[in-house]
Amino acid sequence: MGVQKDRVRFNVGGRVFETTATTLANAGRNSLFGAMFDDNWDLQSHAGTTTTEHFIDRNPDCFAVLLDLLRTGELHIPSNVPEKLLYREALFYGLLDHVRAAKWGSFDGNMLRLARSVRGLAPGDGTAIRAGPDGGCCVAHGSMVHVYDWMMEEHPPISLDYQRVNDAIWVDSDNVVISACERLGRDEGGIGLFSSLTGELRYKFRVTHENQAKSYTGGALSFNSDYKLFSSCKGRSNEYGIGVWDQVTGKQVDFFYEPTGWSLGEADKLQWLHGTNCLLVATLFPRKDNCYISLLDFRDKSMVWLWSDIGAPLTDERRVRDAIAMEETRSVCVVNEYEDLGFMDLRRSVGSVRWSSRSRLMKGKMVDEPCYPKLALHEGQLFSSMNDSISVFSGPDWVLTSRLRNSYGGSICDFSIGGDRLFSLHSEENVFDVWETRPSPVM
């Protein structure tokens, strides 16, 4: 064996490490190592001779962990190294993205493990939890939204004039939009866009009717890939309906006024359908006495599909508590308060629900503080929350394949999937759970 040409020796905080330039190249150009060994800095010429030692004035234990990460792509944190310390060191070297990527695998509802439970400070019930695109999340509690990054470090909280928050949504990893109730007679509440990092308000989204700015209550939110933001709006007179804004400029670009005999302005859920360029709007019991689900096409301002339970004989089994459109199967999935799933065909212009009497396990043993079921869809897997657990359904026939449960904190009032993580928010204690995919086995 000849002398290895690309050997590199470091002295980190007094401990000597030897590695190769090849290993260091895994760090990428945008890291300390990438810059250090760039031709500009003329260090490469010394690299061949093992006598030269590059001194770095940092923690050697963390360096060892990070060097191992560069060598193998895997992250193993010894018990004597606090995670926070490691993250700080990774930030110094520019390896934080590497750490995040190695920390958990790509999302699979059937391979989740509870990574941690995070307690918050806010009193009262949580309204909503939303997963961010890179592993962080935000939790709406009363009039505040608490933002956590992927390291579960809390950033400055967000509020919109301290009005009650109805919904929150990540438009990208740096920006969160929240919608809040209006304060009568004043231009407060509505919808605003905030920096997730600093919590500062960038701008508010206004509703104007005949060139007059109106105060309104923002409801459910959604956005599309065309940088348009949608929200249900409820105002004093003419502001009922779905507002549309340009995310980049913050200007209102459209408004879908609520037709008589139908509810849009108080919708519980908006969902943008990329394939059909339509918006699903669902207003559900108990906000209204009846359920209204419709698909809006903004190009010609029409309701292209609709369903309501007005006039139908209503039993609790028939009452829809949440709805989600599944574009691949051209259908809408709904759930009742016993977690029975129902399906509607989107190709028929008028919908009707086909209930599947899958599970009656829950019936009869309701917990003290029940939470109504909620639905989520992620890459062909359907998730539904009920009491203190979340069910995972897979395959074309939506077979129950997994159940996630962490009984501490009471019923799950909301959950959200994003950034390869699942977050569930409990209603009794102010605590939320982080679920991640287990790393793949060694062999």
Add this chain to the structure above:
Amino acid sequence: MSSGPKKRNFQIEAFKHKVVVDPKYADKTWKILEHAIHEIYNHNASGLSFEELYRNAYNMVLHKFGEKLYSGLVSTMTFHLHTMSKSIEAAHGASFLEELNIKWNDHTKALQMIRDILMYMDRTFIPSTHKTPVHELGLNLWRDNVIHSSKIQPRLLNTLLDLILRERTGEVINRGLMRNIIKMLMDLGPSVYQEDFEKPFLEVSAEFYRAESLEFIECSDCGDYLKKAERRLNEEIERVSHYLDAKTEVKITNVVEKEMIANHMPRLVHMENSGLVKMLLDNKFEDLGRIYNLFRRVPDGLSTIRDVMTSHIRDTGKQLVTDPEKSKNPVEFVDTLLEKRDKYDKIISLAFSNDKTFQNALNASFEYFINLNPRSPEYISLFVDDKLRRGLKGEKEEDIEIILDKVMMLFRYLQEKDVFEKYYKQHLAKRLLSGKTVSDDAERSLIVKLKTECGYQFTSKLEGMFTDMKTSQDTMQGFYAAHAAELGNGPTLVVHVLTTGSWPTQSSITCNLPAELSALCEKFRSYYLGTHTGRRLSWQTNMGTADLRATFANGQKYELNVSTYQMCVLMLFNNTDSLSYREIEQATEIPSSDLKRCLQSLACVKGKNVLHKEPMSKDIGEDDAFSVNDKFTSKLRKVKIGTVVAQKETEPEKQETRQRVEEDRKPQIEAAIVRIMKSRRVLDHNNIIAEVTKQLQSRFLANPGEIKKRIESLIERDFLERDDSDRRLYRYLA
């Protein structure tokens, strides 16, 4: 609280041992970093410790001195850019661009290194404060301090434009340097490239090509001008690929196209002795291809060429079909049409890249002028007749197909397809009966083509004719098989039994057949009627032929091939030597016009005059006398006399055919009217005319006057009625 400061009870002192970093710390650290930045710009970085600098920048951000670090960076970098800017300004003449390029390379390299040191600030401090990242900051500062400095901006632009002008006039310039400088402008952002270079570049180019095109057009012909324009266009495309932004290609080619082509289109196309018409006349495929490719690039370019081509084809075509000289020989007439069509087909496929719109224009033009001559259907049929009679001999099957396909193309242009059908039927009948058709396959192939083009109805009668021929053959075999014994050595009779209606109608005036034959004919009649009950046979003697064996006085024996009429005449001379015209007429009862023609061919054609006429003259008079020409000699033993050749119709015949066509059209128009009214129930006059014309256009162009007459006739016969309230409306009566 009036107690003064004297009355002090206790005092909380500030915590003295507050852990503060060295107050000079920030300044000291920044000095180190500032020094490093200077060294980097001075190409003196080898003595710097990357790790130390990185750590210092990290510490400044960590200890909340990010703002100081950032503003220090801005001012230090600005300082160096000022120095660079001065040195670029000082560069003389051609070294200006080179100096700019060198300094730009220095700056980008330094910028990269600075960013490396300040990586931590770039990652943490800048996003949270919404400041411009280091790399972008460096580019912005370069743009503001160097490129947009008042002494550099105009000079840079002028230098670039001047170099391009020099390259356009044939000089060689340093393209590598150009590419680097343009690349720099693009790196600074699309708006810098567009505002500082692209816009003025396009304006200057437009001016340049405006002037050049005026100069060119004065001193070159169309072909040369287009060559130059094409070369310029390619030069610009090449220039873009060498050192400009790819997005500029469309813009600069638009400029060249507009200035060199779009602005001069009519002048180029109509250029005396070299314009488009001249190119078409001379088959200049290369020039035509060039004009097509260049004009295609500009709006209305192709329609300009197409219009000129169309009017040229129409004019020359009109001349062709209305030229009385050409009309004399139908075959030549059609040949010229086909030639013309081939010529333009070739032009369109070779030069106009088979452009559909050009093909359509060509078709429309042909349709226009072919129908200018009312005899075109007849001539096309005659052409086919000629080809199928003799022209196809020796030609391969594929060639026959090609010729037939071409004929079909011409056929498609005809508006009066029924007239063609009429003639075709006549000509086909003659071909079949005289056994003159060369290839049964070719005949049938053409019928199939007509069928696919016009439908079953169009060819059913033509096919019927072929069936008749086949059946007749079988009948004759049957006849001879049955009567073989009793017929012996007598004359051989061949009968074609023609279905009435399938064949062109002929006035069935029979002549008196010679006794030998009439007996034989009677035998056949009884045989035929015996096998087919309920039919009527009548003899069409005017269409038959006969082979005679003749022995002349000098002992010479000849075999004469004549028509049935001629046979009847000649047989009379078996019993007598001389006969007068009137005697012949009486004996044969051949209609006088036919008789005259047949005597003319027997007595007046040199070399074939088996009869001698008294007096000798070209024409047949009622008082002429005929005798056997004993001196008749021929080199051939087989002599063909006065074959019935399909010829151009004479004027009265033409009138007759036309009349028959008109007559045939009546029921077709009526049928169309009834079909339409049956589905519509009520329709106004104009719409009926339009719909009928549309329905019939595959066969002929219906005359609105005729349609009106047909409507009236249908009203009389209670198929239709006029609406009581609105006289323009017709109602269908079921």
